[in-house]
Amino acid sequence: MKFDVTPGMRRLCASVLGMEAIVVGLITPVAISVGGVEPALAVTVGIGLAVLCVLTAGLLKRRFAYVLGSLIQVLAIATGFLVSTMFFLGAIFAALWITAIIVARRVESVTSR
Numbered sequence: 001m002k003f004d005v006t007p008g009m010r011r012l013c014a015s016v017l018g019m020e021a022i023v024v025g026l027i028t029p030v031a032i033s034v035g036g037v038e039p040a041l042a043v044t045v046g047i048g049l050a051v052l053c054v055l056t057a058g059l060l061k062r063r064f065a066y067v068l069g070s071l072i073q074v075l076a077i078a079t080g081f082l083v084s085t086m087f088f089l090g091a092i093f094a095a096l097w098i099t100a101i102i103v104a105r106r107v108e109s110v111t112s113r
Contacts, residue, residue, distance in 0.1 A: 003063060009104035010060040013069060016100050017057040020093045024076055025050035031082045049075055073097050
């Protein structure tokens with residue numbers, strides 16, 4: 001199966017990563033105050049993952065960025081070990097990521113006919 005990167009796919013996936021960057025960045029104070037996580041760990045995970053989301057959104061013209069984006073989805077779910085709500089929110093963002101790719105490919109295939 002050929003994986004073509006389309007402008008619509010880039011826009012949708014960048015939107016998902018942009019929203020996700022905000023959410024994973026905001027787990028930092030929650031992990032520290034509610035979860036009792038060490039601040040160094042919370043900042044490294046929360047802010048680090050948010051920065052990774054933003055950087056990946058900028059790289060979405062390249063195919064490897066979609067693999068990196070998928071890895072981010074796994075990491076976002078894994079942040080549930082710091083803040084349990086992130087198991088749920090990470091799963092939602094993973095579903096949005098997959099949906100963005102599928103919907104964009106379908107739209108492009110219909111419009112290219």
